[in-house]
Amino acid sequence: MTWHPPRDLVERYAQGRLDPVLTMSVESHLARCPACRAAVPYEEEWLTASWERIEDLVDRPRQRLATRLLCRFGVPEHVAVFLAATPALARGWLVAMAGVLGFAVAAARLSAQDGAGAADALIPFLVAAPLLPLAGIAAAYGRHVDPAYELQAATPLAGWRALLLRALAVLCCAVALTGAATPLLPGPPGLAAAWLLPALALTAAALALSTRFAPPVSVAALAAAWSGAVAAGPLLASDLLLAFSPGAQALYALAAPALLALVYLRRARLDPGETR
Ligand SMILES: [Zn+2]
Structure with a gap:
């Protein structure tokens, strides 16, 4: 030198x-x-x-708590690592979800105390709850939302398997959190749980639409449609809870499996990365 x-x-x-x-x-x-x-x-x-x-x-990278928990429940380690890295299951998301639910529960309790009908008090919660898994799906997997997308796009897990796996994880998490918040609501327990079927149907619809459009686009369209459907109740039939009525629930119960069957048939088109 x-x-x-x-x-x-x-x-x-x-x-x-x-x-x-x-x-x-x-x-x-x-x-x-x-x-x-x-x-x-x-x-x-x-x-x-x-x-x-x-x-x-x-x-010696330390395994995240979520990975260790999943492994304990029998999930293979490579799947557990992949699931724990879901952007929509990051701590910030979970805190945000808990925050939305907390506000909705507090609003319901306060307006029930103010003398509003228990049913009316539940509406913000019922409207918000199905949107949580929907928002999670938009941020579950894909080039634009997952910092590790390029890394695992080349793995055998990539594509529709990855999206479905993460969508399922996001749905389970959202349903568990919302389910935990439901008993805290005022009013009849049957009505308080009226978010579940719309949440499942909207999640299935988001996946079905994602075989055609990018997940964030599908989710945005469905969120708008859901808000419209809820608003249609008071406008068309002066019934605030039309979107949660038994008739509507039957519709969600029929739609969810039909949409999931469609997702399964069109699963090869579910890769949000390569084609769009
Ligand atoms: Zn030198």
């Missing part, structure tokens, strides 16, 4: 007084030159501890 950085440059580097460009060039030299490296003082203990922490991260 014919060139070495002048001593004052190395000194200023050690004091952290160099701009980023000079820092990088000094560092790239130090990496290759033991003589100059010896001139830079360092704390041996700190360096050892630092390396240990890096090795700990690189060599």
Whole structure:
């Protein structure tokens, strides 16, 4: 090596007084030159501890809690890792879902206290609950929502299997959270649970539409349709709860399996990455 950085440059580097460009060039030299490296003082203990922490991260990645839980319930490890990385199941999403449910429950309890009919008080909750899994599906899998998409797009799990698997996980999570919130609602328990069938039907519809359009587009269209359907009750039949009536529930119960059958038949078109 014919060139070495002048001593004052190395000194200023050690004091952290160099701009980023000079820092990088000094560092790239130090990496290759033991003589100059010896001139830079360092704390041996700190360096050892630092390396240990890096090795700990690189060599022994700690499994996330969700992965460990899924494995305990018999899910194969590669599937568990994939599910735990679902963007729509990240901690922020779960907190947001819990927040929406908490607000809806609080609103229902407050308006029931104010003397509104228990049925009317439930409406915000009933309208919001089916939208939660729907929003989760939009952010479950795909080029635009999953930072690890490119990585696993080349794996055998990619494509429709991945989307369906994650959609199922998102649905289970949303249903579990909403189900946990339901007993906290005022009013008749039967009505409080009226969100379940619309949630299943809308999820199935989102997947069915995703065989044609990108999941976020399908989900946005369905969210608009759902809001329209709920608003149609008071407009057409002056019944605020028309979208949750027994007749409507029967419709959801019929639609969900039919749509899921359609999804299964058209599953090969469910890869949101390659075709759009
Ligand atoms: Zn040197």
